[in-house]
Amino acid sequence: MKRREFLKRSALMGLGIITAPTIVPSSVFGKNAPSNRINIGAIGCGRISRTHDMPGVWKYDNVRIVAVSDVDRRRLDDAKKLVENYYTKKSGKPYSGVNTYEDYRQLLADSDIDAVLISTPDHWHAKQAIDAVYAGKDVYLQKPASLTIEEGRKMSNAVNATGRILQIGSQQRSMEQFRRACELVRNGRIGKLLSIEVRLPGDPAGGDPTPMPVPTGLNYDMWLGQTPSVPYTVDRVHPQQGYGRPGWLRCEQFGAGMITGWGAHHFDIAHWAMGKEYSGPIEITATAQFPSSGLWDVHGDFQSEMLYDNGVVVKGMVDGPGKPNGVLFSGTEGWIFVSRGRYRASASDPVSDASSGGPLAASDPRILGSVIGEHEVHLYKSDDQHGNWLECIRTRSLNIAPAEVAHRACTACLLQHIAMKLGRKLHWDPRTERFRNDDEANSMLSRPQRAPYNF
Known part of the structure; x- marks a missing residue:
């Protein structure tokens, strides 16, 4: 969709001239029809992905999470088990069809994946969203949109240039x-x-800055991404046991x-x-x-x-x-x-x-x-943030939080x-x-x- 048309539709929506489509029941498509299924890859498998983003999409019958990616091998393996156990319980049959990728770029190269959930730390949001839309994937992006204003502008421009569906995780809408x-x-x-x-x-305030050995299985250099290289400490990254609130949320880097x-x-x-x-x-x-x-x-x-x-x-x-x-x-x-x-x-x-x-x-x-x-x-009326994104992937319509x-x-x-x-x-x-x-x-x-x- 061209930027001019995008803004016009947004203005009309604000006036109530355009309304949000309703989620189509799985029975309309045929519950198990592969051609109608949206295959999802999850990038970042921490707290918000496990409790909010993946559950927000896997509840829909015509969606399947087929791949997960994380730079922490422990979290990656946990995510695979979490998703496969969910589908096993839901179907009543053993399920083991989730691929794992330590590098999100390999997940984006998978042609079987239609769309991605990006639930990584804030400094990765804009970069991964840009890479995803240019790889032809639709995107559900955890907020905030970017670490800097310049990055956010690049992200929005990329979405506009590619015509992909990107929705931010501002579920209050x-x-x-x-x-x-x-x-x-x-x-x-x-x-x-x-x-x-x-x-x-x-x-x-708080947090222990004392350097620690990088845990086995964590690609810490990639976790830091485009930000400066600094010593590892658990309070700078995320817990190595469990999925509590991570320390990176309190670091300006x-x-x-x-x-x-x-x-x-x-x-x-x-x-x-x-x-x-x-x-x-x-x-x-x-x-x-x-x-x-x-x-x-x-x-x-x-x-x-x-x-x-x-x-x-x-x-x-x-x-x-x-x-x-x-x-x-x-x-x-x-x-x-x-x-x-x-x-x-x-x-x-x-x-x-x-x-x-x-x-x-x-x-x-x-x-x-x-x-x-x-x-x-x-x-614009939406009753479910993730569901609205999925429906707009199907219809190519403007979503509630573009x-x-x-x-x-x-x-x-x-x-x-x-x-x-x-x-x-x-x-x-x-x-x-x-x-x-x-x-x-x-x-x-x-x-x-x-x-x-x-x-």
């Missing part, structure tokens, strides 16, 4: 309360939108911390409610606390503020007492608050029930009961991260994706790339 909140805001149920508060979890880790979800919802999914802020300020010791160096408590060209101010902060995790929309005639409630993508999600708000609330209960009229804005939307949400997060570092107001041009008259800030749109894993 497929939760009814988030779509409902955004529709109510879009249709003026709280009057003119004035501000949005985005409340994210915090990340503790591999990601920006919660500003992208959860910000990619919540700031995307802010964009959806404003109709700014293909744009971004024009002014950004932020302050943050950064650890002074230990291995983990991502931001802690922070305050940010972004101004959009519609006059809306979007504020970011760490959740806490009186400020539960979620998104608060404030307008001239009331407010709406939305959150995940008790939903968890994995058991180790860093948000407790105590810090979570209810899934949907408003200043006046009548706001939530308001009916969206036939000629008002109806947003590459450009993912890139713009991630950009808003990374702009705040840059502002945290510089400690001054930044002026951004969403059209050119450059800072205005600020060479220092523009130098932070990309990072050096280590060969041979560079883009």
Whole structure:
């Protein structure tokens, strides 16, 4: 699909003129018809892949996970067993048809694979997505879209150039309360939108930087990828026993911390409610606390503020007492608050029930009961994030969270991260994706790339 047509369809969808297709029951295709089956390869077989991404697709009858890839041999073998045991239990017959690849590029070269799940650390997301679409694969990509804004732009351009279906794992778009909140805001149920508060979890400092021997079976050099070579320590990578929350999430070398880790979800919802999914802020300020010791160096408590060209101010902060995790929309005639409630993508999600708000609330209960009229804005409806991706692979339709939307949400997060570092107001041009008259800030749109894993 050409970029112009892509944007046109997106605009029409926002107006409710185009609706999402419904998942077609397996009985329509013939449950066991190989020609109708989508063969999936899973790249990255850690916590989020095992508990969220692979289960999100293997439940569909016309999908089969046929291959797994990971640079850690132990996790690779575990993933093969996990998938084969699932299909054995589901079919009642022994199943052993999952191929393993230590190098994801070999998986991409497998012509039997139609699409891939990418569930790797953040620094690999954009590179692997680009490689996948140019290999002719459709992609489900874990958020955030990229480590830097420049990488995200390259990723979105590659998807547009190849016409592949890429969907970001911003599953809040497929939760009814988030779509409902955004529709109510879009249709003026709280009057003119004035501000949005985005409340994210915090990340503790710590981590042991003491170098350790690289575990047998881990290709640590490839795990580091295009980032600088640094000594191995388990707190920098992932647990060697079990699948708890990995340390790389708290290392800036591999990601920006919660500003992208959860910000990619919540700031995307802010964009959806404003109709700014293909744009971004024009002014950004932020302050943050950064650890002074230990291995983990991502931001802690922070305050940010972004101004959009519609006059809306979007504020970011760490959740806490009186400020539960979620998104608060404030307008001239009331407010709406939305959150995940008790939903968890994995058991180790860093948000407790105590810090979570209810899934949907408003200043006046009548706001939530308001009916969206036939000629008002109806947003794209999806009831299942992975299922929507699979359906759009079949129909070649625009999915609920496409590459450009993912890139713009991630950009808003990374702009705040840059502002945290510089400690001054930044002026951004969403059209050119450059800072205005600020060479220092523009130098932070990309990072050096280590060969041979560079883009």
